[in-house]
Amino acid sequence: MELNSLLNFTVTGRFLRYVTIDTQSDPNSDTIPSTEKQKDLGRALVNELIEIGLHDAHLDDYGYVYATIPSNSEKDNIPVICFCSHMDTAPDCSGTGVKPIVHKNYQRQDIILPDDHSQVIRLHDHPELKTQIGNDVITASGLTLLGADNKAGVAEIMDACYQLMNHPEIKHGTIRILFTPDEEIGRGVDKVDIKKLGAYAGYTMDGESAGNMENETFSADGAKLVINGISSHPGFAKGKMQSAIKIAGQIVAALPHDLSPEQTEGKQGFVHPVSISGHIETAEIDFIIRDFEDEKLAQHAEVIREAADTVLARFPGCSYDLQVKPQYRNMKKVLDRHPEIVEYGMEAMKRAGLEARLCSIRGGTDGSRLSFMGLPCPNIFAGEHAFHSKHEWVSVQDMQKAVETILHLCMIWEERGRRDA
Structure with missing residues (x-):
C-alpha cells in the first residue's frame, strides 16, 4: 500500500511540543522514576492517546505509559507487537528550557545556534547532514540538548497511533504501546510489566540514521x-x-x-x-x-x-x-532465534522507500534488556543525531519515514500472521 498519499503527518508538531517538557533523568536518585517531571510528559501522552482513541491508555505509578490499538483484521492468528520509546533525556546536558528551531530547506550550511554563537553544527563534523539536503532540520537553540533522543521516537509512535486509528484501511493486529522512563540511566525497563504487554515481539524506535536497524548491542x-x-x-x-x-x-x-x-x-x-x-x-x-x-x-x-x-x-x-x-547483554543472541522479527523490520523500511541496513550499536537500548525479559526487540531508526549534546539534531523527513516504517511493519505482521504465535 502506498502510504504517502494517505497520511497527514502530525509527527513534527508532536515532537516540537514534547521537547519543551523537561524529562531529564537523574542517576543519583533512588526514586522510580528518578525524576517526577518525567511523568509530566507521560500524562500529556496519555491524554493524547485517549483523544486518538486508545481508551486504555494510562500512566502507572512507576512512570510507564501503556496503551493498546485493537486489531482491525479479520485474521485471528496475528502476533501482538509492541512499539517502545523512552521519555527521559540524558543527564549529560541540560534539558531545561529547550527551544526547538526548524531550519527549513537545509543546503549544506553551518548551523549557528542563536542563543550561543559558539555552538555551530558543521557539515564537516556531522557528515550525516549530507543526506539532508533540501530537508527541514530541527535543532535546539544552543543552551540545551534537543531531546530527539528519544522524543523523536515518542513522536513517531504517537503519529503512527494517530494514523492507524484514522485509517482503518491500514490492516493490523493488536498493537501495544510502551513509553518508558529512565532509559538514559540504565533503568528503563526495571519495572516494565511484560505480562501486561502480552506481546510476541517489540521494536524500540531509538536509532540514528534513516534506514538503520540494529539487531546487536554491546553486552x-x-x-x-x-x-x-x-x-x-x-x-x-x-x-x-x-x-x-x-x-x-x-x-x-x-x-x-x-x-x-x-x-x-x-x-x-x-x-x-x-x-x-x-x-x-x-x-x-x-x-x-x-x-x-x-x-x-x-x-x-x-x-x-x-x-x-x-x-x-x-x-x-x-x-x-x-x-x-x-x-x-547483546540482544542478538535472542533475536537470532526469531529471525522474522528483524526480517519484517528490514522489509518495512524498504517499503517506506529506504535503503535498509542492519547494524550493530556501540551501546544499549531498552530492547537489550526487553529481549532477555521475553520480548525480542530490535532497534529501528528514529532519525536522532549527535545525541546528549547541544548539537543534537533530527530532520522532519526522517521522522516521517520512521512513521511510515512503523505502519508498514504493522501491515507486514498482519499479512504474514503466524499460526504458532
Whole structure:
C-alpha cells in the first residue's frame, strides 16, 4: 500500500511540543522514576492517546505509559507487537528550557545556534547532514540538548497511533504501546510489566540514521573499585599518609590506552572510568565495561584488577575491593532465534522507500534488556543525531519515514500472521 498519499503527518508538531517538557533523568536518585517531571510528559501522552482513541491508555505509578490499538483484521492468528520509546533525556546536558528551531530547506550550511554563537553544527563534523539536503532540520537553540533522543521516537509512535486509528484501511493486529522512563540511566525497563504487554515481539524506535536497524548491542557490566588508603594529618604525613585519591588516579592512568572508548570502534570493547569520588582514606572509581562478546567482559574486568594490583603493590598497608555487576547483554543472541522479527523490520523500511541496513550499536537500548525479559526487540531508526549534546539534531523527513516504517511493519505482521504465535 502506498502510504504517502494517505497520511497527514502530525509527527513534527508532536515532537516540537514534547521537547519543551523537561524529562531529564537523574542517576543519583533512588526514586522510580528518578525524576517526577518525567511523568509530566507521560500524562500529556496519555491524554493524547485517549483523544486518538486508545481508551486504555494510562500512566502507572512507576512512570510507564501503556496503551493498546485493537486489531482491525479479520485474521485471528496475528502476533501482538509492541512499539517502545523512552521519555527521559540524558543527564549529560541540560534539558531545561529547550527551544526547538526548524531550519527549513537545509543546503549544506553551518548551523549557528542563536542563543550561543559558539555552538555551530558543521557539515564537516556531522557528515550525516549530507543526506539532508533540501530537508527541514530541527535543532535546539544552543543552551540545551534537543531531546530527539528519544522524543523523536515518542513522536513517531504517537503519529503512527494517530494514523492507524484514522485509517482503518491500514490492516493490523493488536498493537501495544510502551513509553518508558529512565532509559538514559540504565533503568528503563526495571519495572516494565511484560505480562501486561502480552506481546510476541517489540521494536524500540531509538536509532540514528534513516534506514538503520540494529539487531546487536554491546553486552555491559558495571564495576565499582573501592580503594582503602591511610589517612594522616597533612602536617605530619611524611611516611604515613597514603592517599586513596592519588592511588585512584594512578590506577586510572595504568589502564591500557587502547582499551578506552576514545581509542576503539566497530566491534572493539572498552573499559571506561565514568566517575571518581572519595577522600584520603577511601576512594571509589565507577567503571562501565562493554563488549559484543560476553566472554570478554570478564577479561576486561581482569584488566582493572591487574592495574589495581600493580599500583597497590607500591602502597603497603592499602587495599582494594572490586565488585562487578551485569547490566545488559547483546540482544542478538535472542533475536537470532526469531529471525522474522528483524526480517519484517528490514522489509518495512524498504517499503517506506529506504535503503535498509542492519547494524550493530556501540551501546544499549531498552530492547537489550526487553529481549532477555521475553520480548525480542530490535532497534529501528528514529532519525536522532549527535545525541546528549547541544548539537543534537533530527530532520522532519526522517521522522516521517520512521512513521511510515512503523505502519508498514504493522501491515507486514498482519499479512504474514503466524499460526504458532
